Amino acid sequence: MNTILSQKLKKLPKKPGVYIYRDEKKKIIYVGKAVSLKNRVGSYFNKVEKDPKTTELLKSIADMEWIEAGSEFEALIFEADLIKRYKPKYNVRLKDDKNYVYLKITKEEYPRISVIHQITDHEAEYIGPFVDSSAVKAILKMARKIFPYCSCARKEDEVCLYFHIGLCQGHDKKYISTSDYSKNIRGIKKIFSGKIENLKTEFIKEMKKAVKAQTFESAALYRDKIKYLERIKKSHFISERDLTADTALYQLKSELDLSKIPARIECFDISNILGTAATGSMVVFINGIASPKDYRRFQIKTVKGANDFASMAEILKRRFSLKRGLNPPTEGSTLKGKSLRWPLPDLVILDGGKGQLSAVLKNVEISEKVKVVALAKRYEEIVTVNNKQISKLEIKNSNLIKNFKFKIVNLSSGSEALYLVQRIRDEAHRFAVCYHRKLKGKEMFETSLDAIQGVGPKTKKKLLKEFGSIKKIKEASTEELTSSVGKITADRIKENL
16 A cells, blocks of 8 residues: 555545545546445455455555545435446446446336336436445435335326325326426436435425415425435435445455355254244355345254254255255245255354254265354354365264364454354344244144044134134134034134134
8 A cells, every 4th residue: 555545544534425546547446435434445455355356456546535425325426426427447347237226217298217227218317327226225215205206107097006105196187287297306306416405495495385374284294305305314325234244254264264255155043942843944145145035944844852953954954955956945935846946055054063063964965165164152153174074084973073073263253254143143043933933823723723622624724714813713703603614613612712
């Protein structure tokens, strides 16, 4: 790092804004936004290992400057404006074009607004590009409460759900005039141009007029719009989540001696109460961020009683089944009866300790490309073994734990890596417990009906289908039950439930 950069780093404020990197020819090569300029820019020049693209950027930085923003929202607007104006070389290299989003406003009598990734309709108007798609969507969601607009493709005289909840005023003259609708579109444009204060001044003026005219309902509407403007201005749309996740993943690679950055991490947990309704969960984190669409649930089928070691081995065996080179579907899958091909994870975390890890390594065939570790809750220790060592072992001892030479890794207290694995483990536990409670409730429901004379499997299924839950069956009158199962059985159900 040259002297100019080191001196400027010391002067960076802990305020939101945008930072600009220049090369030796003073050309802008990268623009970024930050919640805290000091923390964000400082992270580029710390000793943590960087990915190849960021390393290449760092070699090209000769100078930098920054622009303080009055809020995080303003920083987002500044960033979009600068990227559009200068088209910095490394903004394209460090972020795939598909990550950029635009606000699209169609050229129609009643324009529709949407968030898109690629410009295809050259007749439409576009605002952007924006790097933070989640921030744009969050702002747009709140802006719609101030300036309702149409987003659906319905015919002119048709309305959608947004119309009924006040977030769209329709797109036909019988609902709203074109001039009034145009005002809303102009308002959206002003918000995404950073003209919050101008809009606020307009609303205050209109609110005072309404109060003076004693049209208090109208005044209240302007008051609410002012509140939404303030929320847009002050809300924390921009986060350091991606940067924090990257740091954690690099730390994990180093601490666990992984061959590469763990892009896909899977974590497994078991939940049961005294061995009943045992369930397992698999949660997935992609690039350090939770990916709920990839979560899976497992109902324990072959293990009897409270045996967490065997249960863990069962769900891992099902996840890594190699019978047909494909992984089987699990409960909760939308493709039941079909084989699902899941990508191999780079890292597997088991909620437990040496027992869970050794049970899985002994009983489950897993590719050597996958690193398997366990996270023990008591001391937050990571238990691991050398993958190459495992393939050479001849396991004879019935005591699984003694077959392996375990290595204990203690991640640095307060490190991003420790926070990440804890968060992943806690998410797996939460997901497992939710499914366990669902199964336990179903089990209790079925058991309580089994105890009633005259209620067989068909009657149970019929009751569940018609009433939906045990609570609703309890609340049902004898007459309602009678119409489903007959008077005698209905009386028995009311007496026993």
